[in-house]
Amino acid sequence: MSPEECIFCQIVAGTSQAKIIYQDEEITAFWDQYPAAPVHILIVPNKHIPSINEVAEEDAYLLTKLIFKAREIAEDQGVREKGYRLLFNIGKEGGQSVYHLHLHLFAGKHILVVKD
Ligand code: AMP
Numbered sequence: 001m002s003p004e005e006c007i008f009c010q011i012v013a014g015t016s017q018a019k020i021i022y023q024d025e026e027i028t029a030f031w032d033q034y035p036a037a038p039v040h041i042l043i044v045p046n047k048h049i050p051s052i053n054e055v056a057e058e059d060a061y062l063l064t065k066l067i068f069k070a071r072e073i074a075e076d077q078g079v080r081e082k083g084y085r086l087l088f089n090i091g092k093e094g095g096q097s098v099y100h101l102h103l104h105l106f107a108g109k110h111i112l113v114v115k116d
Helices: 007-013 057-076
Strands: 020-023 027-031 039-045 085-087 103-107
Touching: 007 027, 007 039, 020 057, 027 057, 039 057, 057 103
Parallel strands: none
Antiparallel strands: 020 027, 027 039, 039 103, 085 103
């Protein structure tokens, strides 16, 4: 899939709508369209990287940045101390449906229930 066809690239570029809660020159965070928990936010690199499998060594700092931003958002959402879950789905059998790297932040009730 080319970046032009990628829904998360379109959200980053502002050509598709999403509830963006943070954006800078490297990463974007927005609410998941179909939330699986009371708090369900996706944090993505602006650059099109399909999945963890394609992360290059020079992009490693981006992973750290996604995690630090997730922690900050957890704080803003009031769940940092209560607890939350961070998740990367990778590939078909890993449950990935959108092939633009994204870190899920889940919090609230029911986050321990793993669904198909
Ligand atoms: P994954 O299954 O790990 O690839 O997660 C993809 C996530 O993206 C799912 O939780 C979807 O609900 C979410 N999603 C798909 N399209 C959109 C969109 N246009 N805006 C916000 N979230 C989306």
